[in-house]
Every structure is written in C-alpha cells, then in structure tokens.
Amino acid sequence: MILSKILKDLFCTESIFLMKDISEGVLHARRKGCHVAFFPEQAGPEQEMKALFDLADQITPDLFIMDLPNTRLDTRIFDQIKKRSIRSICIDDFRFKNPGADIVFNSSILAPVKFKKGRPSDNQTLFLGPGYFIFDDNLLGDKIIFDKNLKNIVISFGGSDPTNLTFKVTEQLVSLAFKNTCFHIVTGPGYKNSQALCTLICEQGKNFKIIKNPDNIIPYFEAADYVICAGGRTMYELLYLQKDFIPIGSTLIEADAIEAFMQKKMVRFGLAAWNADQFKSKIVKAFSRNLLQLSDNSP
Numbered sequence: 284m285i286l287s288k289i290l291k292d293l294f295c296t297e298s299i300f301l302m303k304d305i306s307e308g309v310l311h312a313r314r315k316g317c318h319v320a321f322f323p324e325q326a327g328p329e330q331e332m333k334a335l336f337d338l339a340d341q342i343t344p345d346l347f348i349m350d351l352p353n354t355r356l357d358t359r360i361f362d363q364i365k366k367r368s369i370r371s372i373c374i375d376d377f378r379f380k381n382p383g384a385d386i387v388f389n390s391s392i393l394a395p396v397k398f399k400k401g402r403p404s405d406n407q408t409l410f411l412g413p414g415y416f417i418f419d420d421n422l423l424g425d426k427i428i429f430d431k432n433l434k435n436i437v438i439s440f441g442g443s444d445p446t447n448l449t450f451k452v453t454e455q456l457v458s459l460a461f462k463n464t465c466f467h468i469v470t471g472p473g474y475k476n477s478q479a480l481c482t483l484i485c486e487q488g489k490n491f492k493i494i495k496n497p498d499n500i501i502p503y504f505e506a507a508d509y510v511i512c513a514g515g516r517t518m519y520e521l522l523y524l525q526k527d528f529i530p531i532g533s534t535l536i537e538a539d540a541i542e543a544f545m546q547k548k549m550v551r552f553g554l555a556a557w558n559a560d561q562f563k564s565k566i567v568k569a570f571s572r573n574l575l576q577l578s579d580n581s582p
Contacts, residue, residue: 284315285419286348286372296345301338306472314498328357335360339367348372349384358382374417376516377536381407390416390519392543393536416519422501429506434464434570437507439500439517443473446533448557450476450483452511455563457487464570469494469503509570514541514553522549529569532556 287298299318302308312319322334347364361383364371373384379397386408389398394411401407429435440448449470456466470477484491504510510521510528514537521528531554532538538555545553552565
C-alpha cells in the first residue's frame with residue numbers, strides 16, 4: 284500500500300488489490316480507500332493464476348506488484364506477465380528464491396548473502412538488505428502518551444500470533460515482580476487466546492494493559508522504552524525507529540534473522556526460539572536492575 288500511494292502521488296496511478304477474502308487484510312485495504320478484488324474462495328495455485336490474468340485482461344495494467352507471496356511462490360506468474368509486456372515488482376522479505384520479476388525488494392538481513400541472483404542478461408534490479416526496508420512515514424503522525432513516571436514495555440507478536448508467544452512471554456513476566464513498569468500487550472484481530480491472557484493478568488492491576496487491534500501500532504512502538512516482539516517485519520520497523528527490542532523467533536527464517544541481528548550487534552538480546560528460562564535470564568540482563576524486584580525463583 285505504501286508503493287501504491289507513492290505511485291499515485293508521483294504518476295496519478297490507480298491500483299487494484301487482488302487478495303484473498305481475509306477480513307484483517309480487506310478491512311485494512313478499505314480503510315485506506317483502496318479498490319479490492321478477490322481470489323475465488325479456496326483457490327489453489329492454478330485458480331489464483333487464472334483470477335490474476337482474468338483481471339489483467341479486464342484492466343490491462345502497466346505494472347504488477349506481488350507483495351509477500353504465499354509459500355508456494357509460483358514463479359510462472361512472472362514468466363506469463365513478461366509475455367504480456369507488463370512490468371513487475373516482487374516484494375518478499377522471507378524467501379530468497381529469485382522470482383524473475385523486473386524489480387525485487389527483499390529487506391531481510393539475510394538477503395544480500397542468501398538471495399539467488401539471476402543472470403546479468405535478465406536485466407533485473409535488486410534491492411537487498413535492511414537498507415531497502417519500505418516504511419510508511421505517514422504512520423508517524425499519531426502520538427500515544429504513556430505515563431512518563433513508568434518504564435513502558437510494549438509486547439507485540441503480530442496479527443494472529445499462531446505460536447501464542449504473547450501468552451508465553453506474559454506468563455514469564457508476571458512471575459517477576461516489576462516495579463515502576465507498565466507492560467502494554469498488543470493483540471491483533473486473529474489472536475485466539477484473549478480470554479486466557481485476560482485471566483492470567485487479571486490480578487496484576489495497572490502493571491499490565493491489553494491493547495486490542497489498534498489501527499496503527501507504530502505510535503505505541505515510538506512511545507515505548509522497550510519492545511518485545513517477533514522476528515519478522517516488526518524488527519525492521521523498530522530498527523528504523525531506533526528502538527531497543529528483544530526479538531523472539533517462531534520460525535526457522537525468523538531464527539536465522541535474529542541470529543544475524545545479534546551477530547551484527549544490531550540488537551543486544553534475542554531468542555532464536557522460545558525458551559522460558561532463557562527469556563527470563565535475558566529480560567533481567569536487558570532491563571536495568573532498578574526496574575525489578577526479583578522474585579525468589581528468578582534467574
């Protein structure tokens with residue numbers, strides 16, 4: 284959507300977003316005033332490709348942009364697009380297979396080494412590494428005011444948090460007696476464990492607060508003294524914002540990225556995979572001691 288806005292501002296273009304009918308993404312697109320078309324329900328790779336080219340036949344686009352393709356990443360799409368003389372851009376921060384698009388953005392810290400470059404004759408333009416992370420500065424307009432007398436820690440593990448790191452992290456934090464600290468737990472529309480999370484923190488009073496599905500999470504990151512997050516896009520947002528954070532991996536690619544961040548000293552503490560004891564140990568090291576009144580079983 285950032286590219287769509289930039290292209291519209293520069294060239295007066297019009298964009299149509301072709302997506303699956305998933306409420307979180309569709310609502311976000313429509314809030315931004317975008318035109319949306321849908322893939323057929325339960326569509327497989329062939330049906331998705333047909334839907335794409337049916338739409339292309341209707342509107343004859345000048346440019347095709349694929350943003351974060353699914354795990355199948357069927358590169359035949361780009362071959363067919365080239366045959367129709369349509370320029371293409373692929374944005375994919377999680378894989379390193381060359382899709383054959385005219386322009387490729389991959390802001391992963393691993394991309395400069397792992398991305399499989401094409402032949403010089405392919406005439407591709409590649410933008411690889413965190414220096415090419417695309418951030419929408421319009422998200423910086425809103426401001427969140429936290430209590431300045433407290434240290435404010437934001438916890439965020441994405442829209443759905445399929446491995447339930449939100450609960451696991453919070454469970455460990457409540458076992459430590461924090462003082463002068465407030466934890467702001469951000470949950471997305473796809474988070475399935477809200478009731479268990481509420482039950483866990485119901486006796487913690489003002490120390491823990493739940494923020495459900497904010498329209499814009501960036502102001503919370505800006506206001507935070509520290510962020511605990513997943514090992515995906517959020518890391519790059521926080522790097523851009525120059526915030527301190529502890530990333531925790533939930534997939535192998537996140538684990539590799541977190542380890543690379545630590546090796547390059549772009550983050551002081553991180554966990555490639557969840558481990559409760561290691562997490563508590565790193566929290567104690569990361570936060571200054573005067574934030575904590577440690578319980579007897581703390582590391």
